[in-house]
Amino acid sequence: MKPLVGARDGELLSGESEAKKLRQDWNDLDTIIDAHSPIYLEYSETSTDNIHYYLPSINVNVGIIPFQMQTALWIHAKRAAFTLGPNTIPSPGLGEILVRLHSIALNPVDWKFQDLGWDLEYPSVFGHEGAGTVEALGAGVKQFVKGDKVLHQGTASVFEGTFQQYALVPEIIASKIPDQLSFDEATTLPLGIATAAVPLYSPAPKGLAYEAPWEDHGRGKYAGHPILILGGSSTVGQYGASLYAYVALVRL
Numbered sequence: 001m002k003p004l005v006g007a008r009d010g011e012l013l014s015g016e017s018e019a020k021k022l023r024q025d026w027n028d029l030d031t032i033i034d035a036h037s038p039i040y041l042e043y044s045e046t047s048t049d050n051i052h053y054y055l056p057s058i059n060v061n062v063g064i065i066p067f068q069m070q071t072a073l074w075i076h077a078k079r080a081a082f083t084l085g086p087n088t089i090p091s092p093g094l095g096e097i098l099v100r101l102h103s104i105a106l107n108p109v110d111w112k113f114q115d116l117g118w119d120l121e122y123p124s125v126f127g128h129e130g131a132g133t134v135e136a137l138g139a140g141v142k143q144f145v146k147g148d149k150v151l152h153q154g155t156a157s158v159f160e161g162t163f164q165q166y167a168l169v170p171e172i173i174a175s176k177i178p179d180q181l182s183f184d185e186a187t188t189l190p191l192g193i194a195t196a197a198v199p200l201y202s203p204a205p206k207g208l209a210y211e212a213p214w215e216d217h218g219r220g221k222y223a224g225h226p227i228l229i230l231g232g233s234s235t236v237g238q239y240g241a242s243l244y245a246y247v248a249l250v251r252l
Contacts, residue, residue, distance in 0.1 A: 072125045072164035078117035082163075087125065089166045090159045092138030099150060099169050103183035104162045105129040107191050113156060120156055127162030128154045130169075131177060131187035141171050149177040153190040188235075196240035213246045222248040 072087035092098045110126045112118075131151040134144050144150065152174040154162035161167065177186045201212045211218040227244050231237040 070165040072161075073127070074123050074125060075114060076123040078119075078122065079114060080122075082114070082126075087158065087164055090168055092136050092141075092168055094139045095141065095171050096138040097134050097141055097144055097150070097169050097171055097174060098136040098138075099130065099132045099152065099167050099174070100135045101130045101132040101162055101165060101167055103131045103187040104154075105187040105191075109191070110163075123158070124156050125158055125161030125163050126156045127164070127167075128156070129187050129190045130154050130162035130167055131183040132167075135166065138171075143171055144174065144176070149183070149186075150174045151177050151186040151190055153194060192235045193239050193243075195236045196243055200240065200243055210244075210247065213243070218247055220247065224248070 068089040069086050070089050071084060073082050074085045074087075075082055090098065104127055107128050109128055113120065113126060129151075130153075131149070134146050134148045134150055137144065137146065150169070152167075152169045154160055154167060154169075159168045173190075177183070197212075199207045200210050201207060203209050211221050213219045222244070225248060227248075229237050229240050229244070232241055
């Protein structure tokens with residue numbers, strides 16, 4: 001099988017004739033190519049700035065197109081060991097930002113995904129919490145500009161996992177980092193806060209359906225109402241206590 005150089009479906013990556021041919025060939029093929037799940041196989045023999053992907057049932061050689069590369073911590077199959085390897089640096093799509101990661105946090109879900117062999121698309125890049133600077137903006141992004149310091153939750157996938165140097169992030173799940181927080185401090189926040197907030201504010205029966213502090217009249221609504229938080233000394237427990245204290249106007 002001849003190699004087909006990987007790229008996003010229909011994306012013109014350069015002005016060269018090979019890129020135009022790639023776009024035309026993909027448009028002509030009756031094949032859906034997942035823009036966010038390429039499988040890395042090997043470098044080009046002529047340059048480490050090029051990368052090849054092999055796609056089943058496609059027998060067309062469209063030339064070589066240069067890619068910018070990064071280093072990622074890959075897991076190639078269920079329960080496989082983590083291994084360092086190259087990954088392309090993606091371009092953000094509609095409503096996405098590309099974040100250059102300065103700090104990542106470890107979370108129990110990362111080793112559990114590996115140890116328990118969760119049903120995910122492999123190969124994959126894990127990592128569920130990150131903090132860094134905005135490197136590029138996709139179409140429609142309005143909350144951020146290049147250079148903003150942000151924290152965000154990651155997703156186990158080729159481009160959205162945080163165990164790499166750059167990650168794609170939906171704008172809606174990123175937040176600017178306050179000046180008083182370092183990258184290391186900020187990266188510990190996303191998943192822990194989300195884990196505490198979901199059971200507090202989600203509608204019953206999944207949550208307690210409390211009114212969130214960012215809603216109208218949310219702050220102070222539960223003043224004087226006690227709450228029992230089991231495991232309150234844990235990271236998630238502390239976030240839960242802090243979130244409730246905010247709506248109950250209690251000083252911890």
